[in-house]
Amino acid sequence: MNKKLLIFGMSLWIATFMSSCITTSYRSYGLTGGYKEIKESEGVYRVRFDGNVYTSDKAVSQFLIRRCAEITLENGKRYFDLLSFEMDELDGVFVGMGTPFGKAKFKVLESMQEGKKVKDAVKVMEETSAEADGKMTAKAAETLKMLEGGDSQMESHY
DSSP states (O other): OHHHHHHHHHHHHHHHHHHTTSOOOSSBSBTTBEEEEEEEETTEEEEEEEOOTTSOHHHHHHHHHHHHHHHHHHTTOSEEEEEEEEEEEEOOSSTTOOEEEEEEEEEEESSOOOOTTEEEHHHHHHHHTTTTTTOOOHHHHHHHHHHHTSOOSSOOOO
Protein backbone atom coordinates (compact mmCIF):
# COMPACT_ATOMS: atom_id res chain seq x y z
CA MET A 1 0.00 0.00 0.00
CA ASN A 2 2.82 2.42 0.84
CA LYS A 3 4.49 1.67 -2.48
CA LYS A 4 1.31 2.61 -4.38
CA LEU A 5 1.03 5.82 -2.37
CA LEU A 6 4.67 6.64 -3.10
CA ILE A 7 4.19 5.99 -6.84
CA PHE A 8 1.03 8.12 -6.85
CA GLY A 9 2.83 10.94 -5.01
CA MET A 10 5.79 10.85 -7.41
CA SER A 11 3.44 10.82 -10.41
CA LEU A 12 1.58 13.83 -9.05
CA TRP A 13 4.85 15.67 -8.40
CA ILE A 14 6.13 14.91 -11.93
CA ALA A 15 2.83 16.05 -13.49
CA THR A 16 2.94 19.29 -11.50
CA PHE A 17 6.58 19.89 -12.42
CA MET A 18 5.95 19.21 -16.12
CA SER A 19 2.92 21.49 -16.22
CA SER A 20 4.99 24.29 -14.73
CA CYS A 21 7.33 23.98 -17.74
CA ILE A 22 4.52 24.95 -20.10
CA THR A 23 4.17 28.50 -21.38
CA THR A 24 1.02 30.20 -20.17
CA SER A 25 -1.56 30.44 -22.94
CA TYR A 26 -4.47 32.87 -23.25
CA ARG A 27 -7.03 31.53 -20.79
CA SER A 28 -8.61 32.16 -17.42
CA TYR A 29 -6.37 31.79 -14.39
CA GLY A 30 -5.10 28.28 -13.69
CA LEU A 31 -2.05 26.33 -12.53
CA THR A 32 0.37 27.98 -14.98
CA GLY A 33 -1.16 31.47 -14.89
CA GLY A 34 -3.78 33.24 -16.98
CA TYR A 35 -6.19 36.15 -16.62
CA LYS A 36 -8.56 37.22 -13.89
CA GLU A 37 -10.62 40.34 -13.56
CA ILE A 38 -12.86 42.23 -11.22
CA LYS A 39 -15.63 44.66 -12.06
CA GLU A 40 -15.06 47.77 -9.95
CA SER A 41 -18.14 49.66 -11.05
CA GLU A 42 -20.44 49.90 -14.05
CA GLY A 43 -18.17 49.55 -17.10
CA VAL A 44 -14.91 49.80 -15.11
CA TYR A 45 -12.71 46.71 -14.75
CA ARG A 46 -9.34 45.70 -13.38
CA VAL A 47 -7.61 42.84 -15.20
CA ARG A 48 -4.49 40.91 -14.27
CA PHE A 49 -2.59 38.41 -16.38
CA ASP A 50 0.03 36.16 -14.79
CA GLY A 51 2.57 34.34 -16.91
CA ASN A 52 5.19 31.88 -15.76
CA VAL A 53 8.96 31.70 -16.28
CA TYR A 54 8.40 30.42 -19.83
CA THR A 55 6.01 33.22 -20.84
CA SER A 56 7.51 36.28 -22.51
CA ASP A 57 6.74 39.82 -21.38
CA LYS A 58 5.37 40.46 -24.89
CA ALA A 59 2.89 37.58 -24.60
CA VAL A 60 1.73 38.74 -21.16
CA SER A 61 1.27 42.29 -22.47
CA GLN A 62 -0.72 41.08 -25.49
CA PHE A 63 -2.87 38.73 -23.41
CA LEU A 64 -3.61 41.52 -20.93
CA ILE A 65 -4.74 44.04 -23.56
CA ARG A 66 -6.66 41.25 -25.34
CA ARG A 67 -8.62 40.46 -22.18
CA CYS A 68 -9.55 44.16 -21.88
CA ALA A 69 -10.80 44.08 -25.48
CA GLU A 70 -12.64 40.81 -24.92
CA ILE A 71 -14.50 42.17 -21.87
CA THR A 72 -15.41 45.26 -23.91
CA LEU A 73 -16.88 43.02 -26.62
CA GLU A 74 -18.67 40.91 -23.98
CA ASN A 75 -20.37 44.16 -22.93
CA GLY A 76 -21.52 44.66 -26.53
CA LYS A 77 -19.21 47.64 -27.08
CA ARG A 78 -16.29 48.38 -29.38
CA TYR A 79 -14.15 50.97 -27.56
CA PHE A 80 -12.46 51.14 -24.19
CA ASP A 81 -10.33 53.70 -22.40
CA LEU A 82 -7.16 52.24 -20.94
CA LEU A 83 -6.88 54.04 -17.59
CA SER A 84 -3.72 52.24 -16.44
CA PHE A 85 -1.44 49.51 -17.78
CA GLU A 86 1.51 48.11 -15.82
CA MET A 87 3.94 45.29 -16.45
CA ASP A 88 6.11 43.80 -13.74
CA GLU A 89 7.83 40.60 -12.71
CA LEU A 90 7.62 38.56 -9.52
CA ASP A 91 11.00 37.47 -8.21
CA GLY A 92 11.73 33.82 -8.75
CA VAL A 93 13.71 31.40 -6.66
CA PHE A 94 16.68 31.81 -9.01
CA VAL A 95 18.08 35.01 -10.50
CA GLY A 96 16.53 35.68 -13.91
CA MET A 97 13.69 33.22 -13.28
CA GLY A 98 10.95 35.71 -12.40
CA THR A 99 7.39 35.39 -13.61
CA PRO A 100 5.97 38.27 -15.66
CA PHE A 101 2.57 39.71 -14.91
CA GLY A 102 0.57 42.71 -15.99
CA LYS A 103 -2.27 44.76 -14.55
CA ALA A 104 -4.69 47.05 -16.33
CA LYS A 105 -7.67 49.19 -15.43
CA PHE A 106 -10.05 50.24 -18.18
CA LYS A 107 -13.47 51.67 -18.83
CA VAL A 108 -15.86 50.33 -21.47
CA LEU A 109 -17.08 53.25 -23.60
CA GLU A 110 -20.53 53.69 -25.09
CA SER A 111 -19.01 55.07 -28.31
CA MET A 112 -15.75 56.35 -29.76
CA GLN A 113 -14.59 59.22 -27.60
CA GLU A 114 -11.50 61.29 -27.43
CA GLY A 115 -9.33 59.99 -24.65
CA LYS A 116 -5.73 59.54 -23.71
CA LYS A 117 -5.65 55.82 -24.39
CA VAL A 118 -8.86 54.90 -26.23
CA LYS A 119 -8.56 51.49 -27.89
CA ASP A 120 -10.64 49.79 -30.57
CA ALA A 121 -11.47 46.30 -29.27
CA VAL A 122 -11.87 44.94 -32.81
CA LYS A 123 -8.36 46.05 -33.79
CA VAL A 124 -6.87 44.76 -30.52
CA MET A 125 -8.45 41.34 -31.10
CA GLU A 126 -7.03 41.26 -34.64
CA GLU A 127 -3.56 42.37 -33.51
CA THR A 128 -3.36 39.79 -30.71
CA SER A 129 -5.12 36.90 -32.43
CA ALA A 130 -1.97 35.01 -33.45
CA GLU A 131 -0.42 35.14 -29.96
CA ALA A 132 -3.71 33.97 -28.38
CA ASP A 133 -4.42 31.31 -31.04
CA GLY A 134 -7.66 33.16 -31.84
CA LYS A 135 -9.19 32.21 -28.48
CA MET A 136 -12.09 34.28 -27.13
CA THR A 137 -15.39 33.78 -25.36
CA ALA A 138 -18.52 32.99 -27.37
CA LYS A 139 -20.11 36.27 -26.28
CA ALA A 140 -17.08 38.29 -27.47
CA ALA A 141 -17.03 36.36 -30.77
CA GLU A 142 -20.72 37.12 -31.30
CA THR A 143 -20.21 40.87 -30.76
CA LEU A 144 -17.08 40.85 -32.92
CA LYS A 145 -18.96 39.19 -35.74
CA MET A 146 -21.76 41.74 -35.46
CA LEU A 147 -19.33 44.69 -35.42
CA GLU A 148 -17.43 43.34 -38.41
CA GLY A 149 -20.70 42.88 -40.27
CA GLY A 150 -20.34 39.20 -41.06
CA ASP A 151 -18.08 36.25 -40.62
CA SER A 152 -15.26 36.61 -38.16
CA GLN A 153 -11.81 35.18 -38.89
CA MET A 154 -11.47 34.38 -35.20
CA GLU A 155 -13.32 31.57 -33.47
CA SER A 156 -14.71 31.11 -30.01
CA HIS A 157 -12.77 28.51 -28.03
CA TYR A 158 -14.75 28.62 -24.80
